[in-house]
Amino acid sequence: MAANTSLMAGQKENGVSITARRIIAYVILILVSFLCLFWFYVLFINSTRSHQELSAGFTAIPSSHFFENWINLKNGTLPLFNGIFNSLFVAVVTAALATYFSTMTAYAIHAYDFKLKKVMFTFILMIMMIPAQVTALGFLQLIDKMGLDDSFTPLTIPAIASPAVFFYMKQYMDSTLPLSLIEAARIDGSGEFRTFNQIVVPLMKPAIAVQAIFSFVGSWNNYFTPALVLHTDTKKTLPILIAQLRAADWLKFDMGQVYVMIAFSIFPVIIVYLLLSRYIVGGVTLGGVKG
Amino acid sequence: MKKKSKVVSYNKWGYIFLIPFVVVYLVFQMIPLVSTVYNSFFENYRSGLTQIGPNFVGLKNYITIITNGDLPTYFKNTMIMWVMGFVPQIVLSLLLGAWFTDPSLKLKAQGFFKTVIYMPNLIMASAFSMLFFTLFANSGPINSLLIQLGIFKEAYQFMSHVWSVRSLVAFMNCVMWFGNTTILLMAGMMGIDPSLFEAAQVDGATATQIFYKITLPLLKPILIFVMITSLIGGLQMFDVPQILTNGTGDPVRSSMTLIMYLNKHLFSKNYGLAGALSVFMFIITGILSLIVFKFTASPEKK
Numbered sequence: 274m275a276a277n278t279s280l281m282a283g284q285k286e287n288g289v290s291i292t293a294r295r296i297i298a299y300v301i302l303i304l305v306s307f308l309c310l311f312w313f314y315v316l317f318i319n320s321t322r323s324h325q326e327l328s329a330g331f332t333a334i335p336s337s338h339f340f341e342n343w344i345n346l347k348n349g350t351l352p353l354f355n356g357i358f359n360s361l362f363v364a365v366v367t368a369a370l371a372t373y374f375s376t377m378t379a380y381a382i383h384a385y386d387f388k389l390k391k392v393m394f395t396f397i398l399m400i401m402m403i404p405a406q407v408t409a410l411g412f413l414q415l416i417d418k419m420g421l422d423d424s425f426t427p428l429t430i431p432a433i434a435s436p437a438v439f440f441y442m443k444q445y446m447d448s449t450l451p452l453s454l455i456e457a458a459r460i461d462g463s464g465e466f467r468t469f470n471q472i473v474v475p476l477m478k479p480a481i482a483v484q485a486i487f488s489f490v491g492s493w494n495n496y497f498t499p500a501l502v503l504h505t506d507t508k509k510t511l512p513i514l515i516a517q518l519r520a521a522d523w524l525k526f527d528m529g530q531v532y533v534m535i536a537f538s539i540f541p542v543i544i545v546y547l548l549l550s551r552y553i554v555g556g557v558t559l560g561g562v563k564g
Numbered sequence: 565m566k567k568k569s570k571v572v573s574y575n576k577w578g579y580i581f582l583i584p585f586v587v588v589y590l591v592f593q594m595i596p597l598v599s600t601v602y603n604s605f606f607e608n609y610r611s612g613l614t615q616i617g618p619n620f621v622g623l624k625n626y627i628t629i630i631t632n633g634d635l636p637t638y639f640k641n642t643m644i645m646w647v648m649g650f651v652p653q654i655v656l657s658l659l660l661g662a663w664f665t666d667p668s669l670k671l672k673a674q675g676f677f678k679t680v681i682y683m684p685n686l687i688m689a690s691a692f693s694m695l696f697f698t699l700f701a702n703s704g705p706i707n708s709l710l711i712q713l714g715i716f717k718e719a720y721q722f723m724s725h726v727w728s729v730r731s732l733v734a735f736m737n738c739v740m741w742f743g744n745t746t747i748l749l750m751a752g753m754m755g756i757d758p759s760l761f762e763a764a765q766v767d768g769a770t771a772t773q774i775f776y777k778i779t780l781p782l783l784k785p786i787l788i789f790v791m792i793t794s795l796i797g798g799l800q801m802f803d804v805p806q807i808l809t810n811g812t813g814d815p816v817r818s819s820m821t822l823i824m825y826l827n828k829h830l831f832s833k834n835y836g837l838a839g840a841l842s843v844f845m846f847i848i849t850g851i852l853s854l855i856v857f858k859f860t861a862s863p864e865k866k
Contacts, residue, residue, distance in 0.1 A: 294771060298663045298671060306680045308739060313683075315705055316695055331705040331712065355612065378585040387579030393582060400593070402793075402853030404800045406823050407846040408840045409830060410603055411596030427592070434589035440836060465577040477807060494688040496803045497823070501830060512690040512803075519694055519807050538691045546686050550679040 320532040327528045342529035349530060351514055352507050357537070360493055360510040363428050367492040371432040372442075375484070376477050379442035380469055382429040384455055395445075399542070401436035405498060413501055423504045428492075438484050445480040483552055490542055511538045585843075597846075604839030610832070625840035633824065633843070641813070642821040645805070646798030648734030653742045654790070660742075661749035662775055667758070668765075682743035688740075689803035692740065695733055697808050723809075724777070726818040733805050733819055741797075747791055752786035753779060789859045795854050799845065802827065 295342065319327060323338040370504060382394050405412075416427040456467040474481070496512035503509050509517075515538060518531060546553060602639045604625055608618040622857055629635050660681070671677075679771035684692070697708050700722040708717040754780065764774050780787075802823040805813060811828070813820025821844060 277781070294670055295671070298669060301659070302663075302671075302677050304829075305660070306677060309680050309684050309743075312692075312695060312699070315699060319705065321640060328703060329703075331708045336765070373585050374588075377581050381578045381581035385575045385581075387575045387578040390578065397585075399853070399857060400589070402796060402849060402856060403593070403597075403846070404796070404804070404849060406826060407842045407849065408593055408596040408600055409826070410835060410842055411599035412592065413830065414599055414603075415592070415596050423795075431588060431592040432583050434593065439585070446625050459574070465580075467576065469581070477683055490686050494686075494690075496688075496690045496806075501827075512688055515688070515690045516576055517699060519810055522596070528698065531694075535691045535695050535698075537690050542686050542688070543683065550682070551675070553682070 313539075313543070314519075316532060316536055320529065320536045322529060322532075323528050324527045328533075340532070342527070345527060346530040346533050351518070351534070352509070353514070353534065353537075355507045356509060356511045359425075359508060360512075361466040362487045363425055363499070363510060364492040366425075366429040367432040368488040370429060371435040371438050371488040372481045372485045373440035373474070374433040374480065375435050375442050376474060377469065378439045379446055380473055382443060383450065384452060384473075392508055397436045397439055401440060405440040409462045409498070409501060412428060412498075416502065422502065423508060424502075425508075428495075428499055430514060432488065432492075435488070439487065440476065441484055442480055445477065478551070482549075485555060486549060487547065489545075492540060568675055576669075600839050600842045600846075602839075603835045606836050606845050608836045608838075610835040620846070621836070624837045626844075629840045629844065635822075636823050638813075638818070638820050638825045640652045641819055645730050645733045645801065645819065645821070646679070646795065647736070647749055648730060649737035649741070650791075650794055650798065653738045653794075654787075655743040656738075656742050657749050658780075659735055660818040661753050662779060664746070664750055665753040666771070667761075669760060670757065678743075678747070681746060683742050684740045686813075687740065689736075690807045691734060691742065693804045696736060698734060700749075725813050725842065726815055729805075729819045733801075733808060735803070736804050736808075737798075741794070745794070748790055749783065749786060756782050785859055789856060792852050792856045796849055797825075799848060799852075840859050 315331075318333065318335050320342060321339040322332075322336040325339065326332075326336055326338070378397070382390060413422075413562070415421055421427050454476075455468060456470065458464075458472050463471070494512065495510075496516065499510045500513050500516065515534065518526070518534065533551065603618075605620060605622060606618040607616060607621045607624070609616050645856065660677075663671060663672055664678070698704055701707070702719045702721055702723075706722075707716070709714045711719065716739055720728075756766050759781075760778055761774060764778055769777070801821045805819045805821055806824050806827070809819055811824065813824055822841070826838055826845070829835075829841065
């Protein structure tokens with residue numbers, strides 16, 4: 274470890290320690306991956322086993338009752354199909370509204386020079402962190418007065434004002450949308466609205482895709498607001514149905530059904546994620562921290 | 565002159581494109597915010613079948629909520645569970661981030677590991693906690709596994725001990741969020757000038773020294789950003805403990821969080837106290853957000 278050992282010796286020592294560090298890194302990474310995947314594995318195994326098998330103890334091998342559990346759940350009392358449909362509808366509409374209108378808001382700030390530009394930008398950044406929970410009381414009273422209680426409108430329309438999506442879109446535009454392109458479109462006689470829809474939105478596709486996924490997942494997973502807004506059984510979304518499952522006397526439940534139900538609320542998102550993970554992980558990096 | 569007037573006419577489109585955002589924001593967030601604050605000054609609840617209020621009571625709701633002892637307890641619960649989840653999360657994320665960005669380590673299958681660690685972040689928190697509830701139930705798979713392995717003689721009642729429930733909540737939060745934190749920290753680490761690392765290596769610094777003397781100090785702004793956004797998220801902790809404990813925060817309300825408390829008031833239509841609690845949350849979040857705002861907005865001014 275003397276300071277003046279030869280370069281060769283130094284490199285060799287360095288090489289050995291790198292191998293050791295690499296092994297430690299792999300071991301920890303494998304442990305961490307196991308920690309992440311183990312739950313999915315147990316969920317998968319348990320959703321294929323019958324109630325009797327489940328109460329007999331844990332095994333690592335899947336059984337053959339998956340479709341039986343699914344059919345039992347389908348014919349059971351929980352409005353499962355309504356739940357899946359409601360969740361899908363709300364999440365798709367939310368994702369579409371949030372991305373389209375956030376792109377529009379970002380475009381307004383990015384492409385035009387107007388008096389309130391700086392004020393608006395600062396304002397939107399400031400409200401970004403206000404959680405939905407702190408305005409929930411006023412929100413519930415408002416939708417009650419507007420007659421929107423127990424409907425999907427209060428779960429979807431507010432997505433038009435999504436400060437976080439706006440911020441991401443603005444960041445993306447700063448790096449990829451040259452103003453000269455908009456000028457060129459103007460010279461060619463394109464109206465402002467048409468320029469936005471036919472030139473800006475297609476150029477923003479990668480950013481829109483990333484944010485659409487996040488909005489979709491956020492809405493699909495949201496429990497707080499839907500639980501306060503929706504009351505009719507057939508209008509409820511999946512997270513509320515799962516919460517009901519928890520509140521019911523679950524010991525009397527067929528546990529195979531419970532696991533299948535959880536699987537159905539998790540796996541669609543996981544499959545979409547695995548197909549698009551390259552973009553998602555990159556997208557988080559892109560929008561999360563300013564370069 | 566003619567040209568200038570044309571520029572001005574384009575710029576009015578800036579306002580036009582802002583209309584949807586502003587209208588929706590005013591209606592669905594500004595009005596609710598104002599009416600939440602307004603409600604906090606009124607006595608307004610149901611006692612059995614009789615409706616009490618709304619009567620103006622000034623700051624009485626705030627005094628009630630601070631002095632009746634529940635708020636400090638729930639605040640403490642929330643913070644305990646946040647810290648228990650955040651500390652392992654940040655340690656793990658720093659470690660993984662440093663490994664992923666270390667060019668001399670050349671880790672293989674990075675794409676696979678990054679994909680896997682981010683996966684739990686996408687799960688429905690309610691489904692994840694329901695899954696944990698069934699897994700850790702007295703007759704659940706974890707207990708039967710522990711008994712089969714001979715670690716326990718009889719089932720450990722995870723749901724009836726204060727610290728096991730808190731640990732489960734913290735553990736779930738950690739698993740769900742460390743992938744996201746890792747990616748944020750990685751982005752920060754990749755932004756550090758690589759010549760600094762090279763210079764340190766030439767000078768004979770070890771990997772540990774480089775991490776503590778170069779990576780950590782330069783990462784400080786992002787670490788603070790991550791910490792405060794996580795704290796804001798932690799204050800909003802709801803789904804996981806709500807479903808795990810069926811909304812009761814049991815045992816003895818030791819895992820009841822602030823938002824679970826708010827949710828309770830909203831369901832029982834106790835608008836006065838719910839309002840005061842919301843304002844309290846708003847002020848804390850506001851202060852924390854201002855700090856975050858300072859960290860995100862400062863590069864914009866360059």
